[in-house]
Amino acid sequence: MARIVGIDLGTTNSLVAYMDKGTPRVIAGRHERAMVPSVVALTDNGLIVGDPAKEHLTRNPERTVYSVKRFMGKGLADVQNELAYFPYTLTEKGGVIRIKLGEKTYSPPQISAMILKELKLRAEAFLGESITKAVITVPAYFNDSQRQATKDAGMIAGLEVLRIINEPTAASLAYGLQEKTQGTIAVYDLGGGTFDISILKLKNGIFEVLATNGDTHLGGDDFDQLIADIFVTDIRQQYGLDLKAFPDHMQGIRLEAERAKIRLSDELKTTVNLELPDGKGLFTRELTREQLESLCNALVERTLGPCRLALKDAGLTAADIDEVVLVGGSTRMPLVRQRVQALFGTQPHCELNPDEVVALGAAVQADILSGGTTDMLLLDVTPLSLGIETMGGVMSSLIRRNTTIPASAKEMFTTYVDGQTGVDIHILQGERELAKDNRSLARFRLKVPPLPAGVPRIEVTFLIDANGILNVMAKDMRTGETQSIEVKPSYGLSDQEVERMIEDSFKFAADDVSARKLIEARLDAGALIITTEKSLTDGGQLISADEVTAIRQVLSVLAAAKDGNDPRTIRARMADLEQAAKSLTVAMLDDSLKRGLQGKKVSEVT
Amino acid sequence: MDGHTHHHTSDRRELQMARSMCWHCQSEVSGEYFCDRCVKVQPVSKELDYFTCFGFPRRLSIDQQKLETKFYELSRAFHPDFYQNKSDAEQTISLGNSAMLNTAYRTLRDPIQRAEYLLDLEAGSVKDIRTTPPADLFEEILELQDTLDEFRASDRTSDAAAALRSQLQSERTALEGRQRDMETQLQQLFGRWDGLQDRGEATDQARAERDRILKDMRDILSNRTYVKNIVNDLVATIA
Numbered sequence: 001m002a003r004i005v006g007i008d009l010g011t012t013n014s015l016v017a018y019m020d021k022g023t024p025r026v027i028a029g030r031h032e033r034a035m036v037p038s039v040v041a042l043t044d045n046g047l048i049v050g051d052p053a054k055e056h057l058t059r060n061p062e063r064t065v066y067s068v069k070r071f072m073g074k075g076l077a078d079v080q081n082e083l084a085y086f087p088y089t090l091t092e093k094g095g096v097i098r099i100k101l102g103e104k105t106y107s108p109p110q111i112s113a114m115i116l117k118e119l120k121l122r123a124e125a126f127l128g129e130s131i132t133k134a135v136i137t138v139p140a141y142f143n144d145s146q147r148q149a150t151k152d153a154g155m156i157a158g159l160e161v162l163r164i165i166n167e168p169t170a171a172s173l174a175y176g177l178q179e180k181t182q183g184t185i186a187v188y189d190l191g192g193g194t195f196d197i198s199i200l201k202l203k204n205g206i207f208e209v210l211a212t213n214g215d216t217h218l219g220g221d222d223f224d225q226l227i228a229d230i231f232v233t234d235i236r237q238q239y240g241l242d243l244k245a246f247p248d249h250m251q252g253i254r255l256e257a258e259r260a261k262i263r264l265s266d267e268l269k270t271t272v273n274l275e276l277p278d279g280k281g282l283f284t285r286e287l288t289r290e291q292l293e294s295l296c297n298a299l300v301e302r303t304l305g306p307c308r309l310a311l312k313d314a315g316l317t318a319a320d321i322d323e324v325v326l327v328g329g330s331t332r333m334p335l336v337r338q339r340v341q342a343l344f345g346t347q348p349h350c351e352l353n354p355d356e357v358v359a360l361g362a363a364v365q366a367d368i369l370s371g372g373t374t375d376m377l378l379l380d381v382t383p384l385s386l387g388i389e390t391m392g393g394v395m396s397s398l399i400r401r402n403t404t405i406p407a408s409a410k411e412m413f414t415t416y417v418d419g420q421t422g423v424d425i426h427i428l429q430g431e432r433e434l435a436k437d438n439r440s441l442a443r444f445r446l447k448v449p450p451l452p453a454g455v456p457r458i459e460v461t462f463l464i465d466a467n468g469i470l471n472v473m474a475k476d477m478r479t480g481e482t483q484s485i486e487v488k489p490s491y492g493l494s495d496q497e498v499e500r501m502i503e504d505s506f507k508f509a510a511d512d513v514s515a516r517k518l519i520e521a522r523l524d525a526g527a528l529i530i531t532t533e534k535s536l537t538d539g540g541q542l543i544s545a546d547e548v549t550a551i552r553q554v555l556s557v558l559a560a561a562k563d564g565n566d567p568r569t570i571r572a573r574m575a576d577l578e579q580a581a582k583s584l585t586v587a588m589l590d591d592s593l594k595r596g597l598q599g600k601k602v603s604e605v606t
Numbered sequence: 607m608d609g610h611t612h613h614h615t616s617d618r619r620e621l622q623m624a625r626s627m628c629w630h631c632q633s634e635v636s637g638e639y640f641c642d643r644c645v646k647v648q649p650v651s652k653e654l655d656y657f658t659c660f661g662f663p664r665r666l667s668i669d670q671q672k673l674e675t676k677f678y679e680l681s682r683a684f685h686p687d688f689y690q691n692k693s694d695a696e697q698t699i700s701l702g703n704s705a706m707l708n709t710a711y712r713t714l715r716d717p718i719q720r721a722e723y724l725l726d727l728e729a730g731s732v733k734d735i736r737t738t739p740p741a742d743l744f745e746e747i748l749e750l751q752d753t754l755d756e757f758r759a760s761d762r763t764s765d766a767a768a769a770l771r772s773q774l775q776s777e778r779t780a781l782e783g784r785q786r787d788m789e790t791q792l793q794q795l796f797g798r799w800d801g802l803q804d805r806g807e808a809t810d811q812a813r814a815e816r817d818r819i820l821k822d823m824r825d826i827l828s829n830r831t832y833v834k835n836i837v838n839d840l841v842a843t844i845a
Binding site for chain 1: 678681682685686687688690691701702704705706708709711712
């Protein structure tokens with residue numbers, strides 16, 4: 001069976017991992033960095049992803065998309081009050097948010113697909129084989145639309161998504177594999193944009209989720225925003241400058257706020273420096289951990305409510321929890337650790353890198369699916385109750401929250417009017433009494449043969465699969481015929497739209513590849529220029545002055561080519577430079593060998 | 607929405623699916639969930655009740671530990687994770703069996719749901735939904751409804767409201783005590799049921815005893831649900 005990789009598609013960073021002889025490992029890219037920033041930028045040379053795109057956050061904020069995960073499976077109305085914070089333009093089409101980049105608009109699954117493709121390429125380069133199958137993680141509290149959107153993103157990226165698994169449970173798999181833990185554990189997962197709590201029972205390799213809860217709109221991003229807001233206020237007061245008018249500086253502030261927050265996990269105070277626009281100079285401010293904590297206290301407090309609810313749903317109290325596991329970069333904050341420890345009364349685990357543990361767990365799940373790991377089994381739950389709208393706009397619950405998945409429920413439908421040929425069904429997800437207060441998932445029309453009222457009997461099966469995604473089937477009990485159901489998602493792409501986006505992604509793939517090749521060539525050329533210059537400084541005296549001049553000349557030709565748009569020319573000039581600098585490299589190697597041998601006896605060398 | 611009726615559990619007997627033959631190799635399947643000859647997973651028959659599915663007799667006292675062990679064992683046998691490399695037909699069976707297993711476990715794990723389920727199997731009807739208070743609680747419940755209405759209409763900061771609240775609190779305690787009493791009575795009925803089944807007598811007397819236990823159980827279950835809903839309403843109001 002073809003290899004399956006595990007992918008953590010995060011709000012701020014994404015990772016890909018694989019199973020290496022029973023041990024999950026993340027795949028690092030250039031510069032040994034495993035994390036790919038979940039950022040996509042439109043440049044003059046096309047779309048770019050990850051670290052190079054992150055540089056465009058401040059340079060080109062209107063055309064650089066970050067935190068796209070917040071928009072997965074959402075309509076514009078859902079994110080109305082945070083629109084002001086995003087420098088790029090959001091619109092809506094068919095109930096799905098669209099992001100404007102230049103002349104084109106992209107759905108959040110399309111943007112996510114670009115990040116997934118980057119991870120796919122990285123895995124292919126590292127493993128030396130084509131990757132077409134993946135397990136992708138989502139926050140446990142993601143609803144059906146958000147899960148479906150994630151699956152769509154995988155398809156658009158050319159990946160068959162064999163399983164969507166929940167981030168906290170993925171983390172528990174990674175821990176379970178390492179520690180062979182037994183007992184009741186709580187996984188507290190505070191990431192860049194989402195918060196999850198899951199309570200699990202571990203026994204003989206079975207990971208049974210008892211309850212889960214969370215908030216899909218609460219994470220490190222929100223802390224950064226609070227910090228950035230006080231900087232903006234300070235700058236307005238001190239300089240009479242409204243930074244909101246400078247999107248590039250707003251992004252700079254946001255990034256600096258994030259860096260300050262990270263520093264304050266290790267230090268008690270830190271200094272923030274920000275270049276102001278219009279030549280107003282440098283804004284400097286001190287931020288203490290105490291200030292940060294009083295700023296973020298309410299947000300951290302907001303995570304504790306879901307923790308208590310999850311405990312209650314699991315029929316447990318904090319004292320029943322044997323171990324607590326921390327996941328997500330935001331759990332590095334001392335305040336978060338204190339609160340979690342106080343709530344559960346136990347020192348939380350953080351042996352595995354909280355940034356990587358979810359991807360590692362996804363790789364473990366991938367290995368289970370490919371038949372490699374057979375002793376572990378994850379039994380997860382659906383986070384939200386599933387129901388249908390009944391008379392009077394009330395939600396009638398069919399599958400309760402925290403039901404182990406796969407889960408199914410059957411309902412019988414009939415008609416009230418003679419000759420009625422259809423019954424409209426509205427599927428909902430949520431915990432509220434009234435349909436309008438819950439999340440609308442989809443609508444469909446059940447086809448009914450024209451018969452006297454009450455005679456038709458159509459049995460509809462609602463089945464939540466192991467991905468937490470709903471499937472609907474209908475069967476006419478009189479004839480035994482099954483009918484296929486065209487479900488119109490309330491906040492999702494239709495099958496046709498996904499098809500078209502897959503086609504588009506092939507069409508643009510050629511452009512994307514050339515853009516990517518150019519960026520890589522430029523980066524490599526830059527690195528070669530720097531190392532050659534260093535060699536000239538260190539070892540220039542070892543070769544003749546003419547040789548130095550010759551090398552410098554080829555180097556300046558490469559520097560010029562690097563600013564051009566043709567990756568092949570850049571590569572050719574790089575080869576020229578390597579050739580020209582060969583004498584220097586050889587001379588330096590000889591020199592270091594010679595010096596290494598000085599003072600040693602001949603017997604030691606031979 | 608129009609034309610929608612509730613029939614959660616009534617179809618079990620309508621849909622009889624033969625499970626004597628392997629869907630794949632057509633050889634005889636003896637008892638368990640896998641074909642002896644081709645080792646393919648077999649769909650759990652829809653006529654199979656949850657007790658039989660777990661290999662348990664139809665008793666109301668269940669060893670939770672054994673139930674869990676069996677649940678994990680069957681999960682390992684059916685879960686879709688282990689069918690990724692199998693045919694579409696096997697994947698569909700795996701999904702259906704897993705969903706059924708999860709429902710069965712959820713039902714048997716909880717004593718109340720277990721009793722309601724057994725009642726449904728034995729007496730062949732869905733549970734009664736009580737809309738009026740049980741006779742012995744009639745006066746008490748009516749009075750409570752009045753107090754609740756009074757509290758809802760009151761100014762929550764007033765002394766009168768505080769008095770009503772503490773009155774409702776003690777009502778709540780009393781009703782919760784009542785609920786526990788009913789659960790104790792149920793436990794006794796569970797024991798009587800299991801004893802009767804264990805003896806396996808086929809006398810008229812035994813049949814009369816069986817019907818009496820089922821009737822008592824049904825009454826207590828519906829009264830308990832009624833009281834529980836009242837308590838939930840009460841808690842929500844004074845919260």
